[in-house]
Amino acid sequence: xxxxxxxVGLVLMGVVLWDAFETIVLPRRVARRFRLAxxxxxxxxxxxxxxxxxxxxxxxxNFLSYYGPLSLLLLLACWAIGxxxxxxxxxxxxxxxxAKGEIPGIGHALYFSGTTLFTLxxxxxxxxxxxxxxxxxxxxxxxxxxxxxxxxxxxVIYQAFSRREVAVSxxxxxxxxxxxxxxxxxxxxxxxxxxxxxxxxAEWERWSAELLESHLSYPLLAYFRSQHSNQSWLGALGAVxxxxxxxxxGPEGACERQAELTFAMARHAVVDLAQVFSTPPRTxxxxxxxxxxxxxxxRHLEGAGLKLRQPETAAHRLAALRGLYEPxxxxxxxxxxxxxxxxxxxxxxxxxWQTSAWEKKxxxxxxxxxxxxxxxxxxxxxxxx
Numbered sequence: 001x002x003x004x005x006x007x008v009g010l011v012l013m014g015v016v017l018w019d020a021f022e023t024i025v026l027p028r029r030v031a032r033r034f035r036l037a038x039x040x041x042x043x044x045x046x047x048x049x050x051x052x053x054x055x056x057x058x059x060x061x062n063f064l065s066y067y068g069p070l071s072l073l074l075l076l077a078c079w080a081i082g083x084x085x086x087x088x089x090x091x092x093x094x095x096x097x098x099a100k101g102e103i104p105g106i107g108h109a110l111y112f113s114g115t116t117l118f119t120l121x122x123x124x125x126x127x128x129x130x131x132x133x134x135x136x137x138x139x140x141x142x143x144x145x146x147x148x149x150x151x152x153x154x155x156v157i158y159q160a161f162s163r164r165e166v167a168v169s170x171x172x173x174x175x176x177x178x179x180x181x182x183x184x185x186x187x188x189x190x191x192x193x194x195x196x197x198x199x200x201x202a203e204w205e206r207w208s209a210e211l212l213e214s215h216l217s218y219p220l221l222a223y224f225r226s227q228h229s230n231q232s233w234l235g236a237l238g239a240v241x242x243x244x245x246x247x248x249x250g251p252e253g254a255c256e257r258q259a260e261l262t263f264a265m266a267r268h269a270v271v272d273l274a275q276v277f278s279t280p281p282r283t284x285x286x287x288x289x290x291x292x293x294x295x296x297x298x299r300h301l302e303g304a305g306l307k308l309r310q311p312e313t314a315a316h317r318l319a320a321l322r323g324l325y326e327p328x329x330x331x332x333x334x335x336x337x338x339x340x341x342x343x344x345x346x347x348x349x350x351x352x353w354q355t356s357a358w359e360k361k362x363x364x365x366x367x368x369x370x371x372x373x374x375x376x377x378x379x380x381x382x383x384x385x
Contacts, residue, residue, distance in 0.1 A: 005089045005093050006090055006093050008086075009089030009090040009093075011086075012089070013083060013086035015036060016036065016082035016083050016086065017142070020149070022037075024153050026217075027217045028217065029275075036082075040071075041219075045067065045223070049337055052337065068223035068224035069224070080146070083113075083117055083139075083143075083146070087139045089106075090135060091132055091135055091136070092105075092106055092109030095127070095131070096109060096132060097125070097127065098124075113139065119140055157220070161221055163214075164211060164221070165227070167203070167236070168231055168232070169227075171231075171236050172351050173353060174187060175243075177230050177349070178341040179231075179341055181239055181297075182297050182301060183300075183345040184197075185247075186301065189301075194255060195255075201240070201258045201262040204266070205262040208237065208266040208269045211233065211237070212265075212268060212273075216272060222332075223336070228352050235340055235341045238340045240266055241263065241266045243259075246301075247259035248260060248263060248321060249309075249314050249317050250308055251306040251308060266325070267325045281328045281330075282327055282330050282331045282334065283327055283330070284326060288326065288342070288343065289318070289319075289322065291315070293344065294343075296344055297343050
C-alpha cells in the first residue's frame with residue numbers, strides 16, 4: 001500500500017507540473033493527446049455548452065462568456081489540488097508527526113500538504129523524518145513558484161485578449177455589425193478606398209499571425225468572447241477571409257496581392273486552430289453563399305461601383321477559394337458556438353456604435369450605410385445553431 005501511494009503521488013506530481021509547464025511556460029502547440037488541460041476543457045466545455053442551449057437567446061451569450069475566465073480559475077484550482085494530493089500521498093508514507101494519541105492518517109497528510117504548498121506553516125502537523133522535511137521544503141518552493149507563475153500568467157492572457165479584441169472592434173465602422181465582406185468592400189469603394197483596403201488587409205495579415213501565435217500557445221483564449229453578441233474573433237476572421245477571397249476573384253482595381261497574403265495567413269490560423277481543438281473540417285449543412293445570395297452580393301458591390309472581373313466564372317472561382325477555409329471555420333463555429341457572419345449585410349442593420357441603450361433610433365446622420373427602418377444593433381442575435 002505504501003509503495004502504491006508513493007508511485008501514485010509521484011506520478012500525479014509529475015503530470016501536474018509538466019502540464020502546467022506546457023500550458024503556461026512552453027510557447028508552442030503541444031500535439032500530445034493526453035494532457036490534463038485538454039481533458040479539463042473537453043469535459044467541462046461540452047456540458048457548459050449543452051446547458052447554454054436551454055437558455056433564451058438573450059442570456060445564452062452571457063452564459064457562454066463566463067466560461068473562459070471561470071475555466072481559467074478552475075484549471076488553476078485543479079492543478080493546485082493535484083499537487084496537494086500528490087505531495088500528501090508521499091508525505092503520508094515518509095512520516096508525519098501529530099498530537100499525542102493520534103495516528104497520522106491520509107487526512108492529516110493532505111492537510112499538511114495543503115498548508116505547506118500555500119506556505120501557511122501552521123505547525124500542528126509536522127514532518128517526522130528527514131525525507132519528509134526535504135519534501136516539505138520542495139513543496140513549499142513548488143508552491144511559491146506555482147503562485148508566481150499564476151500571477152504572471154493572468155496579465156499575459158488578458159493582454160493577448162485585449163490586443164485581439166481591439167482589431168475586432170475596429171471592424172465595426174469598417175465592415176458593419178456583424179462584419180461582412182460585402183459591406184467592408186462597399187465602404188472602401190471610394191477614390192482612396194483601395195489604398196485603405198490594402199492597409200486594412202495588411203493589418204489583418206499581421207493580426208492573423210498574432211492570433212495564430214497567441215492561441216496556439218494559450219488555446220483557452222478562444223473561449224474568451226467579445227463584448228457584443230454580434231462580434232467575435234472567429235466571425236471577424238471569417239469576414240476577412242471572405243473579403244480576401246472576393247478580392248482575389250477580382251473587383252477591378254482591388255489590391256489582389258495583399259489579399260493573397262492575408263488569405264494565406266488567415267487560412268493558416270483557422271487550420272491550425274482546428275487541429276488544436278480537434279475539430280476536423282465539416283462542410284456546412286447550409287451553403288453560406290447560395291446562388292441567390294451570391295447575386296445579391298454582386299448587386300451590393302455593383303451598387304458601390306465594384307464589378308467582378310470575368311463575372312461568368314466568378315462564382316466558380318469563389319467557390320474553389322471558399323472550399324479552402326469554410327469547412328474549418330464552420331467546424332470551429334459549431335464547437336465554440338460562435339456564429340459566422342453573412343456575406344452581405346442584412347437590410348436595415350445598424351452598426352454597434354450607432355446605437356445605445358438610451359436611444360430608440362440609431363444616430364445615422366452622415367453615416368454610411370444609409371438604410372431605413374434600422375434595427376438597433378443592441379438586439380441579441382438569434383440562435384445560429
